[in-house]
Amino acid sequence: xxxxxxxxxEHGTTGLQIRTRLxxxxxxxxxxxxxxxxxxxxxxxxxxxxxxxxxxxLPDDASKEAVRILEGNNSTRVIDTSTAHRVHPDWAYxxxxxxxxxxxxxxxxxxxxxxxxxxxxxxxxxxPLVAAGTLPADYPVSVNAVxxxxxxxxxxxxxxxxxxxxxxxxAPHFLYGLPLMHKHVAEMKQHGLLDRRPIFAPSVGRFAxxxxxxxxxxxxxxxxxxxxxxxxxxxxxxxxxxxxxxxxPLALSAKLDRLDPTELADTDRMKLYVFGTEGQGQVNLxxxxxxxxxxxxxxxxxxxxxxxxxxx
Numbered sequence: 272x273x274x275x276x277x278x279x280x281e282h283g284t285t286g287l288q289i290r291t292r293l294x295x296x297x298x299x300x301x302x303x304x305x306x307x308x309x310x311x312x313x314x315x316x317x318x319x320x321x322x323x324x325x326x327x328x329l330p331d332d333a334s335k336e337a338v339r340i341l342e343g344n345n346s347t348r349v350i351d352t353s354t355a356h357r358v359h360p361d362w363a364y365x366x367x368x369x370x371x372x373x374x375x376x377x378x379x380x381x382x383x384x385x386x387x388x389x390x391x392x393x394x395x396x397x398x399p400l401v402a403a404g405t406l407p408a409d410y411p412v413s414v415n416a417v418x419x420x421x422x423x424x425x426x427x428x429x430x431x432x433x434x435x436x437x438x439x440x441x442a443p444h445f446l447y448g449l450p451l452m453h454k455h456v457a458e459m460k461q462h463g464l465l466d467r468r469p470i471f472a473p474s475v476g477r478f479a480x481x482x483x484x485x486x487x488x489x490x491x492x493x494x495x496x497x498x499x500x501x502x503x504x505x506x507x508x509x510x511x512x513x514x515x516x517x518x519x520p521l522a523l524s525a526k527l528d529r530l531d532p533t534e535l536a537d538t539d540r541m542k543l544y545v546f547g548t549e550g551q552g553q554v555n556l557x558x559x560x561x562x563x564x565x566x567x568x569x570x571x572x573x574x575x576x577x578x579x580x581x582x583x
Contacts, residue, residue, distance in 0.1 A: 274579050277302040277318045279337055280328035282309060284424045285352050288568035289326060298581065316340050324348045324575050331355040338382075345381065350574050352385040352567060357458045359384065364462055365574040366391060368516045369398060378577045385574060388566025389416050389473055390458045392484030392558030395516065395543060397463040399509035405497045406488070412469040413487060414459065417444070417532055419480040422562040431477065446474045481533035482566060484558040491552055499554050503545040506556075510543070515565060515573070518543045535561050539569030 276299050280286045293301050302318050304311065319325050319340055325347050327334045334353040341347055356362040363380035367373055377383055386394070393414045400406035420431040430440045453471050460468055490497060500521065507518045517540065524544045535542065538561055547554040560566050576582045 273298060273300040274323040275300045275302055275321060276575065277322035277325045278328060279315065279319065279325055280333070282306050283328050284421055284428065285563065285567050285571070286326075286328035288563050289328065289571055292568060292572050320344055320347060322347050324350065324578060326571055326575065327351045327353060328571075329353055348381045348383075348578055350383045350385055350571050350578070352571055354387060354454050354458070356382070356384040357386065357390075358461045365570060366394060366462070367573060367577060368510060368513050369394060369462065370402065374577060377574050378580065380578065383574050383578065385567070385571050386462075387455045387458055388418060388422055388482055388560070388562040389414070389471070389484060390455050390462065391541070391566050391570065392416065392482060392560055393459050393469070393471075393486060394462050395541065395558050396484070396486045396506070396556040397459070397465065397469075399506055400493075400502065401464040403505045403509075405493055405495060405502065405505055407492070407494060408464060408466040410465075410488070410492060411467060412463070412465060414469050414471045414484060415474075415487075416472070416482065416484040417474045417476050418482045418562045418566075419478045419532070419536070420475050421479050422482075422566075423475065427475070428479075443477045444474060446472065448473045476532065478533050478536075480536040480561050480563050481531075482558075482560050482562040483530060483532040484560075486556040488554050488556065489552060490554060499545060499547045499549055502554055502556070506543055506545065515539060516541045516543065518545075521545060530557065530559060532559070535559055535564065537561065537564070539564040539573065541565045 278286045278289055281290050308314055327337050331353045334351050334355045362382045362384040363376045365383045365385045401408055420427050430438050456468055456471050503521050510516045510518050519542055541560040544557040
């Protein structure tokens with residue numbers, strides 16, 4: 272019998288992307304609710320209990336409600352794409368490449384919290400260096416990032432694309448999260464193995480999909496007199512053998528004049544770069560990904576496959 276998958280919130284941006292990814296799959300049975308019935312509480316509860324895996328593509332409060340509906344049901348496994356459970360000790364964090372044991376944790380878990388798009392990039396760069404003892408856990412980390420506007424869901428897509436709206440955003444690029452209280456910070460700190468809250472400066476550009484996440488570091492403040500080559504070697508060793516996360520060779524990175532945030536749009540891959548000039552004492556670590564690919568919907572499908580033992 273094919274595993275039954277229910278996407279709770281399938282008509283939102285992330286849900287639609289997941290549904291598109293599953294459309295060509297003949298190894299799954301996708302349960303659905305017509306858009307006109309999406310507020311039918313009883314039908315929603317029926318689908319949640321019927322599913323082998325429920326993927327929650329909902330705001331935080333609605334995701335918590337879905338989990339409450341499933342109380343006492345130990346057969347439906349859950350992937351939550353909201354921020355509601357990403358630092359909860361009872362939920363496996365759904366970043367399979369985060370460390371050597373994480374893939375199996377996800378495969379064994381009933382409850383999986385899908386990572387945020389920005390944290391996926393930041394943690395991919397920070398955690399291996401902290402785990403290796405190169406980056407002190409109390410380092411004053413700064414994370415600077417730009418995302419495509421689809422990361423803001425249907426609301427922001429409308430604001431960016433519909434010039435007739437009273438709340439239309441005409442800016443080609445804008446910074447937000449100005450009070451430094453973005454909800455992704457706790458996730459970056461915990462799963463990045465940091466003792467101090469990182470400073471996180473997110474922004475949005477006038478492109479639909481794609482993302483660049485940057486973590487600049489001073490080499491003199493790292494442990495063991497680490498060089499640019501040492502940092503690259505640590506990242507390369509951490510992600511060796513991975514087919515989704517790629518650490519770009521230093522020689523190739525050195526040839527680049529610019530980096531396009533849309534390069535990996537419509538893919539589920541992530542590229543990691545180490546930029547800098549030996550002897551200058553600084554390095555810029557960069558993650559390139561699609562905010563809706565490895566940053567959201569692609570990661571959810573990857574986690575679903577791991578939980579069902581299908582692939583990945």
